[in-house]
Amino acid sequence: MQHRTSRARARHRRAHWKTSAPALTPCTNPLCGKATAPHRVCQHCGFYRGRAVLSPVDGDT
Structure with missing residues (x-):
């Protein structure tokens, strides 16, 4: 049978x-x-690796 881990021991570990x-x-x-984020389309302008992939979001540019 296993014993319960106390809050202090668990929190100390975490x-x-x-x-x-x-x-x-x-x-x-x-x-x-x-x-x-790397390897993702820019959410502001829609570019990925130097090319326009998506249309830009209105109001953010």
Whole structure:
């Protein structure tokens, strides 16, 4: 039979579980340059790898 893990022991073990900041890269569009997630279409201008893939979102550009 196993014993119950106390709150203090469980919280002490989880004390180092921390989230990290997401990786961001600048947009490849020379007119935009906003931070986007790598390997994703820019949500502001619709560019991916130097090409226009989506139409830009209204009001954000």
